[in-house]
Amino acid sequence: MFAFTALLFVLYFLGTANSSSFSGSHALLAHAHPLHARALASRSVNIFQRAEFLNAHNEVRLVHGAVPLTWSTSLAEKAEQWANQCQFKHTEGVLSTERYGENISAGTGLFTIRKAVGTFTADEDQYDPKHPSYLHFTQVVWKATTQLGCAVAQCDGIFDKSQGKASLYVCLYDPVGNVIGQAPENVQV
Structure with a gap:
């Protein structure tokens, strides 16, 4: 039992380590530029x-009055299909005739799941409930969304070669936000 607990701690620590201490770390959201890799x-x-x-999604959702998301294997498979193509852009409906919410992020260095989800919610301060806009953050906290599926791929060519390989994260959400x-009824700030 101790070995399993220690393994969980190590995996958690590795997943939450701060990449800012590594030189050459770089992160962008998908809308920054669509490069193929x-x-x-x-x-x-x-x-x-x-x-x-x-956990990274549900911690943010809890603060904003949304119920926890559950994992969808189907969405994860679609996210993996897209991530494996290493296209740093939104799917624009090519995965399915069904509509899904979508967030994409990429980074180099120690760019963890928490860092990727952090890029999704980084635009929270841009949200004004009096004049709602639709952001990466709003998809994460959208109350009507109940399912999540994500994937990650290691890609060449997302950034300049000097930056090294990039971790490309793709998350899909259902129902779409x-x-x-x-x-007004789906985003609580």
């Missing part, structure tokens, strides 16, 4: 990563 090594999200994606006219 090639996946170097993709991997399915393991149980610890699932928990980290859910950021529906025009529905922000």
